Amino acid sequence: xxxxxxxxxxxxxxxxxxxxxxxxxxxxxxxxxxxxxxxxxxxxxxxxxxxxxxxxxxxxxxxxxxxxxxxxxxxxxxxxxxxxxxxxxxxxxxxxxxxxxxxxxxxxxxxxxxxxxxxxxxxxxxxxxxxxxxxxxxxxxxxxxxxxxxxxxxxxxxxxxxxxxxxxxxxxxxxxxxxxxxxxxxxxxxxxxxxxxxxxxxxxxxxxxxxxxxxxxxxxxxxxxxxxxxxxxxxxxxxxxxxxxxxxxxxxxxxxxxxxxxxxxxxxxxxxxxxxxxxxxxxxxxxxxxxxxxxxxxxxxxxxxxxxxxxxxxxxxxxxxxxxxxxxxxxxxxxxxxxxxxxxxxxxxxxxxxxxxxxxxxxxxxxxxxxxxxxxxxxxxxxxxxxxxxxxxxxxxx
Numbered sequence: 001x002x003x004x005x006x007x008x009x010x011x012x013x014x015x016x017x018x019x020x021x022x023x024x025x026x027x028x029x030x031x032x033x034x035x036x037x038x039x040x041x042x043x044x045x046x047x048x049x050x051x052x053x054x055x056x057x058x059x060x061x062x063x064x065x066x067x068x069x070x071x072x073x074x075x076x077x078x079x080x081x082x083x084x085x086x087x088x089x090x091x092x093x094x095x096x097x098x099x100x101x102x103x104x105x106x107x108x109x110x111x112x113x114x115x116x117x118x119x120x121x122x123x124x125x126x127x128x129x130x131x132x133x134x135x136x137x138x139x140x141x142x143x144x145x146x147x148x149x150x151x152x153x154x155x156x157x158x159x160x161x162x163x164x165x166x167x168x169x170x171x172x173x174x175x176x177x178x179x180x181x182x183x184x185x186x187x188x189x190x191x192x193x194x195x196x197x198x199x200x201x202x203x204x205x206x207x208x209x210x211x212x213x214x215x216x217x218x219x220x221x222x223x224x225x226x227x228x229x230x231x232x233x234x235x236x237x238x239x240x241x242x243x244x245x246x247x248x249x250x251x252x253x254x255x256x257x258x259x260x261x262x263x264x265x266x267x268x269x270x271x272x273x274x275x276x277x278x279x280x281x282x283x284x285x286x287x288x289x290x291x292x293x294x295x296x297x298x299x300x301x302x303x304x305x306x307x308x309x310x311x312x313x314x315x316x317x318x319x320x321x322x323x324x325x326x327x328x329x330x331x332x333x334x335x336x337x338x339x340x341x342x343x344x345x346x347x348x349x350x351x352x353x354x355x356x357x358x359x360x361x362x363x364x365x366x367x368x369x370x371x372x373x374x375x376x377x378x379x380x381x382x383x384x385x386x387x388x389x390x391x392x393x394x395x396x397x398x
Contacts, residue, residue, distance in 0.1 A: 048245025
């Protein structure tokens with residue numbers, strides 16, 4: 001198996017699993033219980049909170065544990081919007097957000113909020129000038145993703161958040177794809193809230209967090225007990241949270257080395273693919289992108305067919321985001337970047353992680369061009385049925 005789908009999820013590291021295991025049976029106490037068994041879980045919970053806080057440069061009390069990046073995003077968008085509803089009912093999000101931001105935004109529209117969807121350029125970047133023009137007296141919240149899991153582009157969050165601060169507007173960023181993979185510092189970015197998820201940096205699924213800047217009011221998404229300082233009810237998933245803490249600690253220690261190595265693999269993959277395959281286009285920014293991320297649109301063939309043939313060779317990759325790869329629809333992220341629906345159907349995404357080797361990249365560069373050629377041999381679109389009369393006709397020109 002050659003795994004090139006780390007934006008979908010990562011395997012749990014052995015050190016992380018070892019840290020988790022005692023809390024399933026031996027140290028199984030509820031952290032709300034006052035006796036020693038419960039307090040041991042409470043201590044583990046707070047240690048993990050400190051570890052996750054350290055990964056993003058936050059204070060431990062600013063970390064709220066959740067069950068997923070989607071829950072963190074929903075909590076931020078709905079919770080901050082409702083906490084500030086008396087000040088205004090206008091929020092701004094970009095068109096390249098994850099579904100866990102876009103869908104809550106659409107629900108908020110139905111509940112009386114006005115939502116502006118910021119356009120992006122052909123690289124998927126938000127223009128700070130467009131953001132400033134979109135802000136009104138009613139604007140209370142802005143959410144722009146830190147890095148796109150689909151095209152790898154890293155947004156200018158520090159600049160965007162500074163504009164929000166100048167206008168007295170709260171700023172949230174979805175850092176699920178970036179936290180643990182590249183440096184993320186909440187103070188340096190200047191954000192009020194930030195989402196991250198353990199399984200994106202070799203922790204377990206079912207553990208995530210929301211950074212909420214001290215003093216920022218929020219309405220809980222889940223009501224019940226007083227867990228997480230009353231901001232997220234429900235008994236904490238101690239094994240998973242302990243795993244997230246350990247994974248955060250390991251990610252911070254290995255980050256610099258991983259970034260350098262994976263960036264070299266990424267550049268080799270991009271260079272090799274574009275040299276060996278005709279009518280293939282890199283999506284996302286060529287430089288401002290995640291280090292282990294390479295995404296393409298391949299003309300005349302569909303992404304699903306590419307994935308099936310890659311899998312037959314033991315290569316696991318993605319087409320568009322993990323949440324939409326089964327939808328058989330053109331990626332809204334690519335469409336918002338000006339890519340035609342025809343070309344967007346040929347999307348393929350390769351995301352690398354710690355366990356990938358240069359040999360994996362060489363194997364991919366050997367097999368990928370061959371399967372593209374085989375698919376084009378049987379594709380009616382490659383024979384001119386698509387109406388595309390010139391190479392690259394589907395690629396945006398802006």
